[in-house]
Amino acid sequence: MPGYTTRLLLPTGVAAVALFTLAGCRAPSQSADESAAAEPDAIPEGAVGKPAADRPTDTRDVPDPTIMKHGDTYYVYSTGPGIEIRRSRDLVDWELIGTVLPDSTPTWAQQEVPGTQIPWAPELAFFNGKYHLYFALSTFGSQRSVLGLLTNTTLDPADPAYEWVDQGKILESIPGQSTFNAIDGSVIVDTEGQPWLTWGSFWGGIKMRKLDAATGRLSQTDTALHSLATRKGNDPNTHSGKADYSQSIEGPYIIRHGDYYYLFVSWDACCLGAESTYNVRVGRSRSVTGPYLDRDGVDMLEGGGTLVLAGYDQIAGPGHSSILIDGGPQGPFYIAHHYVNMKEGPSDPNEPLAIPRSLHVRPLYWAFGGWPIAGEPVNAELK
Helix, strand or coil: CCEECCEECCCCCCCCCCCEEECCECCCCCCHHHHHHHCCCCCCCCCCCCCHHHCCCCECCCCCCEEEEECCEEEEEECCCCCEEEEECCCCCCEEEEECCCCCCCCCHHHHCCCCCCCEEEEEEEECCEEEEEEEECCCCCCCEEEEEEEECCCCCCCCCCCEEEEEEEEEECCCCCCCCCCCCEEEECCCCCEEEEECECCCCEEEEEECCCCCCECCCCCCCEEEECCCCCCCCCCCCCCCHHHCEEEEEEEEECCEEEEEEEECCCCCHHHCCCEEEEEEECCCCCCCECCCCCEHHHCCCEEEECCECCEEEEEEEEEEECCCCCCCEEEEEEEEECCCCCCCCCCHHHCCCEEEEEEEEECCCCCEEECCCCCCCCC
């Protein structure tokens, strides 16, 4: 399988070079000057929680973020040509450092999904001693989609071992045949150390399959397909998609907290600029495969979902969340998501993927009864 090293964005005046490796041919090692250029700039300590006047404004064009910590550095990967990478030492100031892929999409993308332009909704997971990066290839509104996988042993581009290895396609959806849309993949590792893949958008809602921990691919010994969530009135076994945003459910992300697994999803319209209605919902279960119930006891397969975050003031369409558990099982917890700044985001339904979406990182608190509440963003003041 081909492997890739990150295409770094070097400081002004330094030529940016795409370093990548094809099967059987590794990239040349970095020189001392190149390694120095890749080192993070110093970021002042104690930035988290600093007054709004001292925070940066929007970190723009970060749709579908996934967040993870490696060493003392936080990384956010997001939808974009080549899968964009940003890093921070404090969750506040984010630096765009490059991309995972040397080109907009993997070499096999057009063969699998003709017309696909960029990878969507990358999601990081760590298990079996490796980082796994799942991503989707699709076209807007289509059920012809695939999930792909890249693996690495580190997230630090300055590490000599850094190399994203393309593992190819792991899952696909076929119009008229599949009960799901194969996008928005994410992974939960259960209390026994077993990884599970969740995914889905519209159609039959949110699905789950057991993974082979050794390969990161779908298990060949347990092929059960689990339905976790859908919108009220929608059939989880349907082969037909609905364009009605009132039936939209996507972007699943599961974490473990206390005695429960918590399933976060996004409802409604993601990509209508200032008119976006995306919002984050949650349910919980004592079993990783469900059933997931909301705070009122409604099954998420029956349209249940307790509200965690919705638009307010000039924030429209917050959603597609990724949860960071920082410092151990007890947290602190943070929820990263994108949103549209209504003062800056155009509304053009004919160009849904061109609408800028910005990054928020918020503390995630646990209220009485063990239900999550999203706090105010630590990383941006809206202006």
